[in-house]
Amino acid sequence: xxxxxxxxxxxxRSENAISETKIKYGRLILALVYHIxxxxxxxxxxxxxxxxxxxxxxxxxxPENLKAYILKIARNHALKRYAYYHAEKRNxxxxxxxxxxxxxxxxxxxxxxxxxxxxxxxxxxEGLSVKKRKVFLxxxxxxxxxxxxMAECEMGKSQIETMLFRIRNDLKAILEEKGYCQK
Amino acid sequence: xxxFWAMNGIRDAYIxxxxxxxxxxxxxxxxxxxxxxxxxxGFTAAAMLIVIVCVNIRYPAFARNIPxxxxxFGYLQDSLDFSGNFVEYADSVGEQVKSNGITATxxxxxxxxxxxxxxxxxxxxxxxxxxxxxxxKTNMEYHSMxxxxxxxxxxLSDVGAGGLQGEFVDExxxxxxxxxxxxxxxxxxxxxxxxVISSWNVILIDASEKPIYGSxxxxxxVQVNYEDIETRxxxxxxxxxxxxxxxxxxxxxxxxxxxxxxxxxxxNYDVMAFGDLSDVDITVQGKFDYDIGKGFVxxxxxxxxxxxxxxxxxxxxxxxxxxxxxAREIVKQNAIVSxxxxxx
Numbered sequence: 061x062x063x064x065x066x067x068x069x070x071x072x073r074s075e076n077a078i079s080e081t082k083i084k085y086g087r088l089i090l091a092l093v094y095h096i097x098x099x100x101x102x103x104x105x106x107x108x109x110x111x112x113x114x115x116x117x118x119x120x121x122x123p124e125n126l127k128a129y130i131l132k133i134a135r136n137h138a139l140k141r142y143a144y145y146h147a148e149k150r151n152x153x154x155x156x157x158x159x160x161x162x163x164x165x166x167x168x169x170x171x172x173x174x175x176x177x178x179x180x181x182x183x184x185x186e187g188l189s190v191k192k193r194k195v196f197l198x199x200x201x202x203x204x205x206x207x208x209x210m211a212e213c214e215m216g217k218s219q220i221e222t223m224l225f226r227i228r229n230d231l232k233a234i235l236e237e238k239g240y241c242q243k
Numbered sequence: 244x245x246x247f248w249a250m251n252g253i254r255d256a257y258i259x260x261x262x263x264x265x266x267x268x269x270x271x272x273x274x275x276x277x278x279x280x281x282x283x284x285g286f287t288a289a290a291m292l293i294v295i296v297c298v299n300i301r302y303p304a305f306a307r308n309i310p311x312x313x314x315x316f317g318y319l320q321d322s323l324d325f326s327g328n329f330v331e332y333a334d335s336v337g338e339q340v341k342s343n344g345i346t347a348t349x350x351x352x353x354x355x356x357x358x359x360x361x362x363x364x365x366x367x368x369x370x371x372x373x374x375x376x377x378x379x380k381t382n383m384e385y386h387s388m389x390x391x392x393x394x395x396x397x398x399l400s401d402v403g404a405g406g407l408q409g410e411f412v413d414e415x416x417x418x419x420x421x422x423x424x425x426x427x428x429x430x431x432x433x434x435x436x437x438x439v440i441s442s443w444n445v446i447l448i449d450a451s452e453k454p455i456y457g458s459x460x461x462x463x464x465v466q467v468n469y470e471d472i473e474t475r476x477x478x479x480x481x482x483x484x485x486x487x488x489x490x491x492x493x494x495x496x497x498x499x500x501x502x503x504x505x506x507x508x509x510x511n512y513d514v515m516a517f518g519d520l521s522d523v524d525i526t527v528q529g530k531f532d533y534d535i536g537k538g539f540v541x542x543x544x545x546x547x548x549x550x551x552x553x554x555x556x557x558x559x560x561x562x563x564x565x566x567x568x569x570a571r572e573i574v575k576q577n578a579i580v581s582x583x584x585x586x587x
Contacts, residue, residue, distance in 0.1 A: 062384065062406060075533075083529060087569075088262075100563035104511075128255035131262075136251060178252020185257055197261035201250055204263060212263050 063126035070118040078111045085127065089134040095203040096138040106141055110134040135201070164228065172240045180238060184231055195220060196227050315350050315362035315418045319409050320494075323420055324527050326545040327494025329353055329360065332468050342457030344368040345443055354430050354467045355492035359423045361436070361463075363407055367455075370414040371445050374453045379446035383407045383417045386442045386454070391425075392435035406444070436463045481580040484555050486514075489584050496542040498526075498553055507533045511558040514540045517571045518547030524569060547586055554578035 061080050069077035089110050094103040113133040123129035185193050195213055198204045204212065209220050235241045316329035333353035340347050348364040365383060372378070384406035409419025423436075438461050442454035475489045483503040490497045498514060506512040512531055515524045525546040531538030542551070554574045561568040561577050575581065 064384075064386075079531060079533065083531075091263075100561065100565075100568060101559075104559065125255045125259065128258045131258060132251050139247060174249045175252060177246065177249035181249060181252065182254050182257075185253065190260065193257060194261045197253070197257060198263060200247070201253065201258060201261065202263060208263070 067118060067122060067126060070114065071122075078115060081111060081114060081130065085130050088127075089130060092131060092134050092202060093138040096135070096142055102141060103138075106134065106137045109137040113137065164224070172238075177235075177240060180235065180240065181231075184234055188227070192223060192227060195223055199224055315364060315409070315420065316353070316360075318418060319362075319420055321545070322410075323408055323543075325360075325422065325495050325541070325543045327492075327543065329362075329494060332470060332493055333360070333362070334466070334468075336463055338461055338463060340459045340461065342459055343455060345455055345457060345459070347440065347443075347459040347461075349461055349463055352436070352463060352465055353494075354465050355472055355495065356429050356467050356469060357424060357490060357492070357497055358495060359430060359436060359465065360420060360494070361423070361438075362420050363409075363418070365407075365417045365419070365443060367415050371411065371417070372414055374445050375447045377447065380411050381408060382446055383409070383419055384444040384446055385440050386444075387438050387440040389423055389436070389438040391430065392437065406446070430465075430467055433464070433466045436465050437461070475584060477582050477584070479580055479582045484579045486553055486555060486580055486582045489551070489553075491586070492544065494544050496544055496547070496551065497539055498542065499539045500537070500555060502531075502536050502538070502555070504533070504536055506531075506557075511560075512538075513556050513558055514538070515554045515556060515569065515574050516540065516542050516547075517552045517554075517574075518542075519549045520546060522571050524574075549585070549587055551584040551586055553582045553584065555580045 061084065066077060066080050066084065069080060086107065089107045090103055093106040093110075094100065097103050097106060110130065110133050113136075114130065117133075121129075185196070188196065191213065195209060195215075198209045198212055199206075206217055206220050206224075209215070210217055213220070215223075232241070314330070314333070314335065316333050320326060320329045329351075332355070333351040336349045336352050338349045344367060346366045348366075349361055350364050351362040353360045407417070407419030407421050409417060411417050440457075440459040440461075442456045444454040447453065471493050473491045475491070477486050477488055479486045485501045487499040487501055489499070496516075498516065500514055502512055514526065514529065516526045517523075518525050525542050526540040527543055529538060529540030552571075552575070556574055556578055560579075561573065565573055567573070
C-alpha cells in the first residue's frame with residue numbers, strides 16, 4: 061500500500077492503519093530499535109509504542125515522508141526507553157553499543173535549543189560528501205556497529221574509524237565556533 | 244545526550260539516504276536481479292537490447308519511438324518484485340491517453356484470476372528531471388480510482404509499495420508495472436478494467452511532491468488467463484492456526500492462512516516463507532484481517548524452484564538475544580504451524 065493511503069487510513073481512524081504500517085515498515089522499525097536497545101522484548105514494545113505514536117499524532121500531523129516520520133518516532137521511543145534504563149541502572153549491560161557511541165562524543169553539553177542544534181547539524185551534513193554523511197548517520201542515527209558499517213559501505217575498519225573521528229572533530233569545531241559547546 | 248535528540252531534526256532526505264541496505268529488505272522485501280533478463284533473452288534479443296540501450300543513452304528523444312523487445316513485461320519481468328514469466332501469458336493492449344503533456348499507455352495486461360498486472364508506459368513532452376535532479380529511478384507514483392465492471396462498489400487495491408515499479412528508460416519515458424487485486428476475491432472470467440488516473444508524481448529524494456495533474460481514463464476489456472494456475476489445499480492446523488491453501492500462478496504464489504482472535508491488539512502474527520534459492524524470508528507482501536482471522540502473503544514465483552517452506556509465527560514467541568530472530572532455523576523451531584510445498 062502506498063504511504064499516502066496509509067496516512068489516509070490514520071486520518072479515517074481505521075484500525076487497518078496500524079496493520080498496514082506494520083506490514084510495510086514493521087521490520088524496519090524493529091531493526092532500528094533493536095540496534096539501540098539490544099533486547100528483543102524491549103524492541104517489540106518499542107515497535108508497538110511507535111504504532112501508537114503514529115496513531116496519536118496523525119492527524120493532526122500529515123507527514124511529507126511517512127518512512128522518515130516513522131523512523132524518527134521509533135528512534136525517539138528507543139532513546140526514551142534507553143534513558144529510562146540508564147537512569148535507573150536497569151539492564152544497562154544490554155546497551156553496550158549505545159554506551160560506546162555516547163563515549164565517542166565525550167561528556168559534552170550543548171548550550172542551545174534542540175532545534176538550533178538540529179539546524180546546525182543539517183548545515184554541517186549538507187557540506188559532507190554522500191559517503192561521509194552515510195557513515196555518520198549509520199553510526200549516530202541508526203546506531204550501527206563499525207563492523208556493520210564496514211559491510212554497508214564497503215570500507216575498512218580503520219578508514220571508517222578515521223572518517224568518524226574527523227567528522228566528529230569537524231562538527232565539534234563548528235559547534236564550538238557557534239558557542240554551542242565548550243572546548 | 245541532547246545531541247542525539249537533536250538528530251531527530253535531521254532532514255528526512257539524509258535519514259532515507261542512509262537507511263542500511265539490508266534494512267531496506269525489511270521494508271519491502273524486494274529482491275532484484277536485473278541482470279537475469281539479459282541472460283534469458285538470448286543472443287539476438289540481447290544484441291537488440293544493447294542497441295536500444297545505446298540509443299537511449301545517446302539519443303533519448305529519438306529512442307522514445309523504439310518499441311521494447313517483447314513489450315514492457317518482457318523488458319521488466321525479471322526485475323519486478325513479482326518477477327516471473329509475464330510475456331507468455333499477457334495480452335497486448337496499446338491504449339493511449341494524453342493529458343497535460345503526459346501520454347500514458349497501457350501496453351499489456353495479465354490477469355491470473357487473483358491479480359491483475361498492468362504494464363504502463365508514461366511519456367512526458369518535457370524531461371522528468373525538471374522537477375528535480377535527484378529522484379527515485381525505479382518507481383513512479385500516481386493517484387487513481389480503479390474498479391472493475393459490474394463491481395463498481397469494489398475498489399481495486401493497487402498493491403505496489405511505491406506506485407508503478409519499473410524504470411526510467413530515458414529522461415522522458417518511464418515504463419512500469421502495477422498490480423491490482425480484489426483481496427481474497429477472484430476476478431470474474433471476463434471483465435472491463437476501469438481506471439481514472441488524476442496525477443503522476445516523480446518521487447523526489449527530498450520528499451517534496453510535484454504532481455503532474457490531468458485526466459487519464461482507461462476502459463480495458465480483460466480475459467482471465469487460467470493457464471498454469473494451480474491451487475493446493477493444505478489445511479494444516481495447530482492451536483487454531485492454519486495454513487489453508489496455496490495458489491500458484493506463473494508469476495505469484497499466494498498463501499492463505501487463518502488464525503484465532505488473539506492478535507487484535509498486537510502486531511505479532513506473521514507468516515514467513517523460505518525457498519531453496521536463498522536463506523531469507525521471501526514473502527513480498529501480505530495482508531491480515533484481524534476481524535475475520537484470515538490473511539494471505541504473496542511470494543514471487545521466481546523466488547522458489549523446488550520446495551517452498553511456510554511458517555506461521557507469533558513474533559512474541561521468538562527467542563531474544565539471537566543475532567537474527569528471523570533466520571530460517573529460528574523461525575522453523577518456533578513456528579506454530581508449518582508446511583512444505585513441492586513446487587516441482
